[in-house]
Amino acid sequence: MSASDPKSLESLSRYGHNQELQEEWQQKVKDGTFSESNNLVTGELSAPPADRIHELPEPGTNEWQELHDLGTQAIKNGELAVCVLNGGMATRFGGVVKGVVPVRNDRSFLGMAIDNAREIAKAANGRIPVYLMNSFATDAATKEHFAANDNFGAKPSDVEHFTQFVALRMTQSGEVFRLDNGETSPYGPGHGDFAAAIRESGCLQRFIDGGGKYVFVRNVDNLGALASPIVLGHHIKSGQQMTTELAPKWQGDAGGAPYTYNGHMQLVEQLRYPQGFDSSIVDVFNCNTITFTAVALATPVELGRYYVEKKADGRTAVQIEHLIGELTAHLPTNYLKIPREGPQSRFLPIKTPDDLITMKAAIETIYGS
Numbered sequence: 186m187s188a189s190d191p192k193s194l195e196s197l198s199r200y201g202h203n204q205e206l207q208e209e210w211q212q213k214v215k216d217g218t219f220s221e222s223n224n225l226v227t228g229e230l231s232a233p234p235a236d237r238i239h240e241l242p243e244p245g246t247n248e249w250q251e252l253h254d255l256g257t258q259a260i261k262n263g264e265l266a267v268c269v270l271n272g273g274m275a276t277r278f279g280g281v282v283k284g285v286v287p288v289r290n291d292r293s294f295l296g297m298a299i300d301n302a303r304e305i306a307k308a309a310n311g312r313i314p315v316y317l318m319n320s321f322a323t324d325a326a327t328k329e330h331f332a333a334n335d336n337f338g339a340k341p342s343d344v345e346h347f348t349q350f351v352a353l354r355m356t357q358s359g360e361v362f363r364l365d366n367g368e369t370s371p372y373g374p375g376h377g378d379f380a381a382a383i384r385e386s387g388c389l390q391r392f393i394d395g396g397g398k399y400v401f402v403r404n405v406d407n408l409g410a411l412a413s414p415i416v417l418g419h420h421i422k423s424g425q426q427m428t429t430e431l432a433p434k435w436q437g438d439a440g441g442a443p444y445t446y447n448g449h450m451q452l453v454e455q456l457r458y459p460q461g462f463d464s465s466i467v468d469v470f471n472c473n474t475i476t477f478t479a480v481a482l483a484t485p486v487e488l489g490r491y492y493v494e495k496k497a498d499g500r501t502a503v504q505i506e507h508l509i510g511e512l513t514a515h516l517p518t519n520y521l522k523i524p525r526e527g528p529q530s531r532f533l534p535i536k537t538p539d540d541l542i543t544m545k546a547a548i549e550t551i552y553g554s
Contacts, residue, residue: 197321197351197353197371200320200321200324200348200349200350200351201348201349201350201351201382201385202350202351202352202353202371203350203352206352207352207353210352210355210490210505211355211359211360211361212359213359213505214355214357214358214359214492214503214505215358215359216359219490219491219492219503219505220492221456221492221494223492224456224457224491224492225457225458225459225460226446226453226457226458226459228446228447229446230444230445230446230453230458230459230462231444231445231446231466232444232445232466232467233443233444233445233450233467233520234445234450237443237450237520238431238443238469238520238521238522239419239423239519239520239521239522240521240522240523241415241416241419241521241523241524241529244529249415251418251422252414252415252418252419252422253414253415253418254418255414255417255418255421255422256413256414256415256416256417256418256419256421257308257309257414257418258309259398259399259414259417259418259421260305260306260309260311260313260414260417261309261310261311262311262396263311263312263395263396263397264396264397264398264399265311265313265397265398265399265400265401265412265417266313266314266315266316266392266397266399266400266401266479267298267301267302267313267314267315267316267400267401267402267403267412268315268316268317268318268379268383268400268401268402268403269284269295269298269315269316269317269318269403269404269405270318270376270379270402270403270404270405270473270509271284271295271317271318271319271320271323271327271405272318272319272320272322272323272348272349272373272376272378273320273323273373273405273406274320274322274323274372274373278536278537278538279538282322282323282326282327282330283405283406284317284323284327284330284405285326285327285330286538288408288535288541288548289548289549289552292337293330294405294406294408294535295317295327295330295331295337295405296334296337297408297552298315298403298405299315299336299337299338299339299344300337300338301411301412302315302339302412303337303338303339305411305412305413305414309414312343313343313412314342314343314344314345314392314397315339315343315344315345316345316346316347316383316388316392316400317344317345317346317347318347318348318349318376318378318379318382318383319346319347319348319349320348320349320351320373321348321351321371321373322371322373324346324348327346328346331344331346345386345388347382347383347386347388348382348386349373349374349376349378349379349382350373350374350378350381350382351371351372351373351374352371352372352373352374352504352505353369353370353371353372354369354370354371354372354495354497354502354503354504355502355503355504356501356502356503357494357501357503359503362497362500362502362503364497364498365498370497370502372495372504374504374505374506374507375506375507375508375509376473376508376509377488377506377507377508377509377511378507379402379509380482380485380486380509380512381485383400383482384482384483384485389479389482389483390483392479393479393480393483397479398478398479398480399417399420399421399476399477399478399479400476400477400479400482401416401417401475401476401477402474402475402476402477402509403473403474403475404473404474404534406534406535406536407472407473407474407532407533407534407535408533408534408535408548408551408552409530409531409532409533409534409551410430410472410474410531410532411531411551413531416428416430416476416521416523416531417476419519419521420476420478420519423519425478425516425517425518425519426477426478426481426516426517426518427475427476427477427478427481427512427513427516427517427518427519428475428476428518428519428520428521429443429452429471429472429474429475429510429513429518429519429520429521430472430474430475430521430522430523430531430532431443431469431470431471431472431520431521431522431523432469432470432472432522432523432525432531432532433468433469433522433525434465434467434468434469434470435525438470439455439464439470440454440455440470440471441453441454441455441457441470441471441508441510442464442467442469442470442471443467443469443471443513443520444466444467446514449514450513450518450520451511451513451514451518452471452508452510452511452513452514454471454491454508454510454511456491456493457491469522471510472523472531472532473509473510474523474531474532475509475510475512477516481516486512486515486516488507488508488511488512489507489508489511490505490506490507491505491506491507491508492504492505493505493506526547527550528550528551530547530550530551533547533548533551
């Protein structure tokens with residue numbers, strides 16, 4: 186890719202920029218191998234069996250207590266870690282590093298995630314390490330934020346940072362996309378980086394070697410996605426390698442969902458839906474909140490790569506991305522429908538600054554006033 190800036194490539198190499206892969210993607214955009222039409226599924230999507238989607242028991246029931254005890258014991262044994270997906274460029278949030286933005290009581294998204302992990306660990310008399318998957322766009326600011334806040338009270342050994350990978354945006358003809366000032370435009374290729382990035386960072390193996398068994402993965406901006414002994418207990422009892430949380434679908438909601446595809450139940454994202462597909466055949470959608478059995482992440486899995494168009498400097502730029510939810514096509518998966526309202530809600534995404542205002546009551550319902 187001789188058209189790229191050597192200095193730019195050198196600076197991105199520490200974030201895993203792969204020159205050979207970049208050139209391969211450019212060629213595939215040029216020849217049409219990567220295109221919106223080739224994102225689409227090639228077989229039928231149908232509603233999965235209703236009995237494959239489970240729900241949490243009501244608080245206070247014997248079933249609830251059983252799951253609580255199961256998860257609490259695992260946390261006490263040091264078997265749970267939390268990983269926060271913190272690499273997004275937050276264009277709808279004004280391009281800031283969203284994780285460092287104050288949410289309530291001057292605590293940031295990331296600070297609240299650390300608080301939750303510490304509270305749950307303390308209640309179980311255990312320890313929960315927290316891993317932050319940053320990106321080239323968020324890594325420096327996130328580390329500065331943690332240093333300025335003394336790790337939000339967490340021990341240095343309980344917080345580790347690692348980064349997802351990085352690629353360069355392209356034009357629709359497969360050339361390197363350049364901004365109006367002539368610079369290249371890097372981006373993170375999607376949260377599908379998670380499994381490979383945590384593996385290559387060494388964090389996963391260190392966690393497993395220390396007796397770790399389960400990794401809870403959540404978006405930085407989903408204030409409902411809290412570490413929970415109940416959810417962990419549900420995952421353990423299921424015996425599956427992956428538990429993916431699903432929210433009830435409301436009118437106007439979009440996003441991927443579980444379908445039966447090629448005879449296998451799996452998450453399929455919206456960019457793969459065929460034209461005219463009626464997604465209402467499924468009444469839940471993917472929250473991107475997942476509990477993994479840690480050893481299942483140790484084996485590399487090849488995920489699909491998808492063509493995505495974005496706007497940069499008012500022009501169309503091309504990104505090639507992959508999706509963490511597609512691991513459901515490879516790992517035995519437990520599908521868990523979670524509450525979306527009330528104090529037990531586990532889905533409260535904050536996508537714009539205005540959401541912090543309009544959803545204030547819902548935030549207080551979950552976290553307390």
